[in-house]
Amino acid sequence: MHAAVYKKRADVNAVIHTHPVFSSVFGAVKMALPAISEDFAQIVGDKVDFAEPYELPGTEELAISAAKALGKHNAVILPNHGSLSVGDTIKMALKVSVVLEKNAQIYLFARLLGTPQLFQQKDIDAMQAFAKNMYGKKNKDYI
């Protein structure tokens, strides 16, 4: 699965695969995870999709499905399995992995209390532009 991502994405130098509880809830019901926290919007985007269909762990089929569903995003949820996060550095891939799980927890708890209030696309675009500018030019560790 890691190799399949590296073959598809020249910008990716690190892949992290985990089995996180809250992100996995979204995979269990095959629901894309929308951005609900600012750090997620900055470094992941408007949402994280799930790979389709379910594939057995450790198989070539899962590798192909995960890399395809990842597309140009920085993370993907693997139904009934876990998640996969990527970055140009191992530090960024880890940050994406942590932020993905935090966002999943917040979104799930928000659904329990009421209706999660999602960002407008223009706000996500602005946060991503800010993050790219800060990440590329000033302090790579600011996030």
Ligand SMILES: [Zn+2]
């Ligand atoms: Zn696994």
